[in-house]
Amino acid sequence: MQEHIDELRFLSDTAGLDVAATEIQDRKTIDPTFYIGKGKVNMLAEVVNETNADVIVFDDELSPAQMRNIEKICKVRVLDRNNIILDIFARRAQTKEAKTQVELAQLQYLLPRLTRMWTHLSRQTGNAGVGLRGPGEKQLEVDRRLVGKQIAKLKLELEKIERQRDVRRKHRDDFYKVALLGYTNVGKSTLLNTLTQADVFVEDRLFATLDSTVRKLPTNGGYKILVSDTVGFIRKLPHHLVASFRSTLEETREADLLLHVIDISSPSFIEQMETVRQVMKDLKIDDKPVLNVFNKIDRCSDDVNVAMIREDYKPCVVISAQRNIFINELKQKIVEFASRKIVQMDVSLPIERQKDIARLYSLTRVLHKSFENEHVHLRIQIPPERLSLVREIVGQEI
Ligand SMILES: Nc1nc2c(ncn2[C@@H]2O[C@H](COP(=O)(O)OP(=O)(O)OP(=O)(O)O)[C@@H](O)[C@H]2O)c(=O)[nH]1
Ligand SMILES: [Mg+2]
Structure with missing residues (x-):
């Protein structure tokens, strides 16, 4: 639980928020009106007062009604984890493709929320309410149609970008393709840089990478190997984002080998591995050969039993991308995999x-x-x- 709060803190920090306080609510059932229960909301209102907070961030996805109810009592904006992740993606998107993908995800996130408000209102007016439709309701209908139109337009744009990508990809048919994937901030881009002398942006923040980069892996044997880096995953990744980033993630679907990069210095690396495996299933790439790459060995605490990890997660390597530790061993393993293919x-x-x-x-x-x-x-x-x-x-x- 603490790790989840730490991660939410890290997300909020990446989104540009200063965290004033954190609260945990332990409940067996979800309160339909206030999600965390009215008592806890009243308590939150006090914390907001004491700390002068401008916004409350929830780790779970709240319904629009629950958000509104909490906002009314606490008098500040309420956001959920999805809002924060979408916000980070929006800030980080650099290329046209990433920007389009993020906007699509944002609108898709918004659309059912508009719809939900709309159905909620229409139920109030009932079937006999033909003449009773207020301007607010009409506005929602218009908004919904506009959002729908914009979604269709963005999808078309993405298809176009995807076709261009396909053309580029055809040139790489005779290469053995290796894709880096893993939880966000585990060191995928650092590893790409170390392996291929690439110059990909690296930062100790979440979602530094939103695009995919492909580089040749230099080997002495004349092997033709490409390595690609792409967007990282996170627990409870909004599924609109995964869907929108389909073309960016295409590199992983094309790959002959997946390097699952894991931050061995993180206390929650096992849970993170599970999350990544789940996303791999969603992307239908879980049948590909996987090499587990445990990174940041230089920062790993003494409690971690590296020998046991080596045994339990075969095939695997334990490396430090930043300090260049055991990178040759990793290269050799990649070549070994490549040599199993013609x-x-x-x-x-x-x-x-x-x-x-x-x-x-x-x-x-x-x-x-x-x-x-x-x-x-x-x-x-x-x-x-x-x-x-x-x-x-x-x-x-x-
Ligand atoms: N101590 C240590 N830090 C590392 C190592 N590899 C990467 N890092 C650091 O981890 C942070 C994240 O590295 P990135 O390469 O940006 O990670 P990423 O997986 O590409 O992250 P996203 O693109 O945000 O998903 C940076 O501060 C790196 O310097 C390592 O082997 N040891
Ligand atoms: Mg990266």
């Missing part, structure tokens, strides 16, 4: 090594051949079981 490699041999060149022709499928500087350059496809033989011939290590 691998494509670019190799070059001096022309006088005719015999070796002939052996390559017999062991692999040659896709392309060219000559330069007394060397023959070959692009070859190698079945996994012949990989080490081929490596011996071309004398390359990973």
Whole structure:
């Protein structure tokens, strides 16, 4: 529970709020009118008075009516976790794609709320209320239609962006694709930077990354491997956001291998892993091979039994992306996975090594051949079981 409050504090902080106080309500049942019960709301009103707070943030999703009821008593704005997450996404969105996706999620979040208010009012007027429809009600109807129209427009825009993406993606068909995914702030972008010398923005805040970045992984073996970084996940991620970010998350769906990055220094890393697995199920990517990457080993407390984690979460590696610890081991594991797939490699041999060149022709499928500087350059496809033989011939290590 404390970890959930800490996370909400972190979310609020990222959204630009200063946290004045936190309160926990332990209840078996949800109060339909006030969610946390009237007594607790009265108590909250006192805390608001004492601390001069401008806003109350709830960790759960509240109904619009519950929000209004609490606002009436506490006299300040009430937000829920979804509002905060959507707000952070809106502030962070940089590219056209991310901005469009966030706006779509915001409107989709808003729409049922308009509808709910609308049905609530229409019930009041009843079926006989034809002549009784007030201007407020009409306004809602208009708003609802406008929001619906805007949603349709944004969806079309996203489809267009998605098609452009598809074209770009076609060029990458001959690469082995690795996607980084995981809870927010675990170090995915840091790892991409360490692995590929990329220059992705890193920050100790939630949702630093909202776009996907794809980079080549340099290997000595001529492997063609791409690594992609993308938006992080969080507990109770509003499902509109997941739906809207479908095209950004497409990299993960295209991937041959998923690197599930976990912050081993977080006390709630096991719960975070569960959340990520659930989102993977929602995205229907839970059938892909996964390599668990436990990051921030440099910050990990002594209580964590690393040996046991290594045993329990196979296949896995324990690394520090920031301090460059065990990064080569991770690279090797990635290459190992890649080599289980038919691998494509670019190799070059001096022309006088005719015999070796002939052996390559017999062991692999040659896709392309060219000559330069007394060397023959070959692009070859190698079945996994012949990989080490081929490596011996071309004398390359990973
Ligand atoms: N101590 C330590 N900190 C790390 C390590 N890797 C990343 N960090 C820090 O963790 C914070 C988050 O790193 P990011 O790379 O932005 O994390 P992310 O998973 O991309 O986060 P989002 O894009 O926000 O989902 C930053 O302050 C990093 O410097 C590590 O190995 N050790
Ligand atoms: Mg990131």
